[in-house]
Amino acid sequence: MSWEVVIGIETHVQLQTKTKIFSGASTEFGAEPNTQACLLSVAFPGTLPVLNDEVVQCAIKFGLATNAEIASRSIFARKNYFYPDLPKGYQISQYEIPIVGKGSLEIEVGDIKKRVRITRAHLEEDAGKSLHGVVKNGTGIDLNRAGTPLLEIVSEPDMSSAAEAVAYAKKLHELVRWIGICDGNMQEGSFRCDINVSVKPKGSDKLGTRREIKNLNSFKFIEQAIHYETQWQIEMLEEGKIIQQATVLFNPETAETRAMRSKEEANDYRYFPDPDLLPLEIPDEKISEIKAAMIELPHLMKARLERDYQLSPYDASGITSDKAVADYFFATLKEGAEPKQIANWILGQLFSKLNEHNLSIEDSPIKPQVLSLLLKRIQDATISNNSAKQLFEKLWMSPSLEIDALIEIEGLKQVSDSGLIEKMIDEVLKNNQAMVDEYRSGKEKAFNALVGQIMKASKGKANPGQVNDLLKKKLS
Amino acid sequence: MSITHDEIKKIAHLARIKITEEEADATLKKLSGILNLIEDMKKVDTTNIAPMSHAQAVTQRLREDVVTEKNQREKLQKIAPEVSKGLYIVPQVIE
Numbered sequence: 001m002s003w004e005v006v007i008g009i010e011t012h013v014q015l016q017t018k019t020k021i022f023s024g025a026s027t028e029f030g031a032e033p034n035t036q037a038c039l040l041s042v043a044f045p046g047t048l049p050v051l052n053d054e055v056v057q058c059a060i061k062f063g064l065a066t067n068a069e070i071a072s073r074s075i076f077a078r079k080n081y082f083y084p085d086l087p088k089g090y091q092i093s094q095y096e097i098p099i100v101g102k103g104s105l106e107i108e109v110g111d112i113k114k115r116v117r118i119t120r121a122h123l124e125e126d127a128g129k130s131l132h133g134v135v136k137n138g139t140g141i142d143l144n145r146a147g148t149p150l151l152e153i154v155s156e157p158d159m160s161s162a163a164e165a166v167a168y169a170k171k172l173h174e175l176v177r178w179i180g181i182c183d184g185n186m187q188e189g190s191f192r193c194d195i196n197v198s199v200k201p202k203g204s205d206k207l208g209t210r211r212e213i214k215n216l217n218s219f220k221f222i223e224q225a226i227h228y229e230t231q232w233q234i235e236m237l238e239e240g241k242i243i244q245q246a247t248v249l250f251n252p253e254t255a256e257t258r259a260m261r262s263k264e265e266a267n268d269y270r271y272f273p274d275p276d277l278l279p280l281e282i283p284d285e286k287i288s289e290i291k292a293a294m295i296e297l298p299h300l301m302k303a304r305l306e307r308d309y310q311l312s313p314y315d316a317s318g319i320t321s322d323k324a325v326a327d328y329f330f331a332t333l334k335e336g337a338e339p340k341q342i343a344n345w346i347l348g349q350l351f352s353k354l355n356e357h358n359l360s361i362e363d364s365p366i367k368p369q370v371l372s373l374l375l376k377r378i379q380d381a382t383i384s385n386n387s388a389k390q391l392f393e394k395l396w397m398s399p400s401l402e403i404d405a406l407i408e409i410e411g412l413k414q415v416s417d418s419g420l421i422e423k424m425i426d427e428v429l430k431n432n433q434a435m436v437d438e439y440r441s442g443k444e445k446a447f448n449a450l451v452g453q454i455m456k457a458s459k460g461k462a463n464p465g466q467v468n469d470l471l472k473k474k475l476s
Numbered sequence: 477m478s479i480t481h482d483e484i485k486k487i488a489h490l491a492r493i494k495i496t497e498e499e500a501d502a503t504l505k506k507l508s509g510i511l512n513l514i515e516d517m518k519k520v521d522t523t524n525i526a527p528m529s530h531a532q533a534v535t536q537r538l539r540e541d542v543v544t545e546k547n548q549r550e551k552l553q554k555i556a557p558e559v560s561k562g563l564y565i566v567p568q569v570i571e
Contacts, residue, residue, distance in 0.1 A: 017541050024544030033562035034553070038545035042552055042564075054541035075529045082492055084566040130569055140563030268490060273529035281535040 001238070002202045005230045006210075007165045007195060008157035011172055012150050013182045014126070014190040015058045021125050021149035022049030022092065029188050037128070037143035043087035048276050051076075055149040056280065058181040059099045059123055060290050062151060065179050065297055066118055068103025070287055076123075076277040079269045084141050085128035093152075095271040098122035099280065100151075105175070106299065107167040108317075116168050117156040124150050151181070157196065157207070162226035166219050169193055178298050178323045186217045193217075197226060198243075199233045208233070209243040213250055213257055225250040229257045301326060309339035318347040324361045328368055335372030338379055345371060349392055365399045366392070373403040386460050387412040416463045418470060421454075424462065425471055428453045439475060447471070479507055 020027055025038040040047040063070040077095035100121035107114050126148040134140035153172065159165045173191055176182040183190050198210035211233070213225045229248065236243055248257040296304075298320040305316040319329045325346065332342045346361075350371070354364060374391060377383050382404075383391065391403070391412060400406060407413055415421060429436055432453060439446035454467050484504050488495045495503065549562065558565040 019541050019543050019545075024539070024542060026543045026545070032549075034549045034564070035547040035562070036545075037552070038548065039552075044552075050539045051536050052541050053538035056538060073535075080490070084569055131563060132569075134563055135560050135565055137568050138558070138560075138565040139567070139569045140560065141566055142563055270490065275530065278530055278532070278534055278536040 003199045003234050003237075004202045004204070005160055005226075006157045006198050006200065006207060007159040007161075007226065008210075009155045009159070009165060009168060009196070010194040011153045011155075011169070012126075012192050012194075013062075013153060013172075013176050015055055015149040015151055015181055016183050017052060017054045017058070017149055019052055019054075020147035021052050021055050021123065022147055023047075025147065027148050029185075031144055033140075033142040034144060037146060041128075041143045041146045043089075049092060049274075051277065051280065052149065055123060056099070056282065057290055058149075059121065059151055060282065060287055061179045061181055061294060062121055062153070062176065063100040063103065064287070064291050064294060065175055066100075066103035066105055066121075068118060068121070069101035070282060071097055071099055071101060072282055072284070073097065074099045074122075074280045074282075076274045076280070077271045078274045079124075079271055081269060083127065083130075084139060085130045085143070085146070087128075087141075087143070087146070091125060091127065092274055092277070093124035093271075094122035099282075105155075105168065105171055107164065107171050109161075109163050109167050114158075114164065116158045116164075119154045119156050121151050121153040124152055126150050157198075157210075162223045162230070165195060165226055166223050169219060169222055174298060174321055179294065180323070189217060191217070193222060195222060195226060195229075197229045197233065199230060199237065208237075209245050211243065211246045211248050211257075211259070213248050214260075216250060221250055221252055224252075224255045225257055228255055232257065295323075298326075305339075305343075309333075311340060311343050315340070315343040315347060319343055322361070328361050328364075331368035332372045332375075335369055337372040337375035341375050341378070342371070345375060349389065353392075353396055365397075366395050367399065370395055370399055370401060370403070373401065377403060377407065381414055381416055381463055381465075383407055383412050384414050384460065384462075384464060387414065411461075413461065414463050415458055415461045416466060418466060421458070421462050421466055421470055422474075424454055424457045425467070425474055428457055429474065436475070447475075479504060479511060 015021075017027060019025060020038075020041065023038050023040040025041055026036045028036070040049065060070055062068075074094060074097045076092055078090040079093045079095070080090045082089055098120045100118075102120070103118040104115050105118060107116055126145050128141055128143035128146040131140040131142060155168065159168055173184055173186075176191070177184040186192070193216045195213045195216060196210045197213065198208035200206060200208040211229065213229060216222045216225055228250075233243055244259075246259045248259050250257050302313075302316045302320045305311045305319060306313060311319065318325070320326055329342055329346060332346070333339055350361070350364065350366065353366075354361060374388055374395065378385055378388050387407075387410075391406060391410065394406065394410070395403075428450065432450060435446045435450050435453075439450065450471060451464070451467055454471065455462055455464065458467075481500055481504055484500045484507065485495070488500070488503075553559045553562075553564070556564050
């Protein structure tokens with residue numbers, strides 16, 4: 001039998017705020033344990049939550065970016081369960097009326113575009129952290145993270161492969177970083193996914209029983225976990241067994257998923273409206289204000305790059321994959337270099353260097369002004385593309401705005417004097433009669449070999465365009 | 477609306493409240509009384525009335541995103557039963 005996989009994703013996005021969702025305690029990562037756990041974070045009796053405006057703005061931005069309904073009135077609810085890193089005994093979340101309603105996100109897998117529906121996005125607080133093995137027979141509790149604002153984004157089960165699920169997670173990750181509501185740091189847990197997977201016979205309308213893979217914090221793990229889980233479910237069904245709804249954990253070491261110890265009352269959260277928090281009302285003016293101040297969304301910028309600057313869809317995607325990359329692109333463009341060339345160099349030369357040194361584009365030693373100067377020298381034929389690459393290496397080590405001086409010192413100036421080039425061509429033709437004969441007998445390849453010889457004779461400095469033209473003339 | 481003895485015990489367990497069989501019976505009576513009252517109230521026609529989530533007709537005030545809380549770890553941990561290396565220590569939780 002052939003099977004179809006159905007995937008839905010819940011993503012916990014940690015909102016980029018200075019303080020917690022309901023108190024003025026800092027949310028900075030990496031502080032000493034419990035130094036950012038205020039009275040509210042430790043659930044001291046008598047304390048009351050006060051909602052952070054920035055958190056509300058972040059949720060509105062997300063709603064606007066996904067074309068979603070933003071609730072003019074939403075309610076906070078208590079989700080009740082006992083765990084030591086949740087000292088109140090309940091998590092403040094949203095249940096019946098979330099701040100963000102139905103929206104959608106367009107993903108691309110290869111050349112295929114697909115719209116994934118977003119069911120809802122609601123605000124909630126994070127729990128603290130349990131640390132095992134700190135003391136014998138005890139668990140250590142760090143409540144610094146307790147109360148950190150999260151936006152939980154729930155998708156419809158619209159994805160039908162691991163590739164689509166990864167594309168969705170990546171797109172969402174790009175978007176929340178782009179609109180500046182999340183730092184996207186997956187290692188620190190700022191962006192984590194729970195993946196619901198089920199399989200059903202191909203063409204069937206009836207959904208299979210799903211299992212939820214908890215807390216995946218890398219795209220690679222998402223892919224591996226879905227592959228393993230799908231395979232496991234298919235094997236079970238083919239053996240005639242029944243799949244039980246369960247929460248599973250992914251083990252990165254073995255790339256396998258395994259069911260957690262089932263908790264009998266796991267889903268008995270007894271939600272009810274939190275009496276400590278009043279309904280959240282968002283006036284239309286607030287939404288319009290935020291909308292007016294929002295930056296151009298990546299898909300719109302991508303379309304603009306293709307339309308106004310004739311970038312290929314691939315290049316336009318690359319440039320709009322990250323706000324900082326787009327900023328770098330436009331800064332270089334402002335300095336006067338040519339857009340297609342800028343995109344090529346950013347996505348090629350610059351990216352490979354940044355990867356090699358594990359740097360983000362903001363930390364690139366080569367700034368947009370320098371790259372622009374370099375590219376302008378290719379454009380006006382002062383240097384060849386290859387020389388520019390050599391120069392790029394030098395500039396990476398010691399950035400300088402004195403590009404022209406550097407070109408002189410390194411002797412990279414391109415030879416565009418046709419007399420000189422012709423001389424070199426004559427020399428090469430004289431010494432490579434065999435290649436000339438081959439070309440004349442119809443072997444096109446020999447032409448390129450001759451160009452190569454000429455470039456070599458000029459130590460790479462001859463203007464390649466001119467070499468081509470002049471050689472063609474000579475051989476015709 | 478009726479509630480069973482077993483349900484009472486389940487609710488008590490969820491709330492981590494230890495109750496004896498006698499207490500469960502007594503609670504059953506009290507809770508049934510409350511639920512019956514709610515049954516009566518449900519007879520009121522509430523069509524076209526939006527459910528209320530809060531008793532007052534006011535809305536949430538928002539706070540500016542500014543750090544106002546200082547580190548009070550030392551003070552707070554003085555009253556904790558057990559602490560170590562800045563952590564609150566609780567009986568071991570096995571994952």
